[in-house]
Amino acid sequence: MSTQTAMPVRHHHAASWAVPVVLGLAFGLYVAFLESNNGASDTRTTVSSTVGGAVCAVLCFAIGRVQTRMSRERRAAAYGAVFGGALGYMLSISGQTALEASLVGLFLGLSMALVTFYIRYTQEA
Incomplete structure (x- = not known):
């Protein structure tokens, strides 16, 4: 019989990454909607919505990971x-x-x- 203790397994709930992804997608889509309504070019719309959505998702994920501390x-x-x-x-x-x-x-x-x-x-x- 081994005297080693098992390492605890960290389980990540689907909500820990799904909620930030959904918020980032919603934010990015709304930014794209606003940009396209203001007559921005397709390139500007794509870049600002992608970057905005990614930043929103990363910030939400980061806060979610450290909020308990x-x-x-x-x-x-x-x-x-x-x-x-x-x-x-x-x-x-x-x-x-x-x-x-x-x-x-x-x-x-x-x-x-x-x-x-x-x-x-x-x-x-």
């Missing part, structure tokens, strides 16, 4: 930053000025951070 405040700030940045970027593509898009993105990011903090604060003991 983060404090409530940092987790809320991370969710708020990604949400506000994504919506600010979409607003800038849709024709808003950079200042308007930045202010609305900042406001929505702060709102998301507050909501996330409240949910985590009331759910965690």
Whole structure:
């Protein structure tokens, strides 16, 4: 009989990668829709939607991987930053000025951070 202990097996749930992929695809498709409605070239539409969707998916995956090790405040700030940045970027593509898009993105990011903090604060003991 062996005295070696077995190494724990790490199981990754499908949601840990499926949710970021779906969010990235949705973000990329909506960016493509906004770009094409504003008369952008096909190359610009393809590049901005692909890069935007990939960045969104990677950021969502990264936050999902480390969120259990983060404090409530940092987790809320991370969710708020990604949400506000994504919506600010979409607003800038849709024709808003950079200042308007930045202010609305900042406001929505702060709102998301507050909501996330409240949910985590009331759910965690």
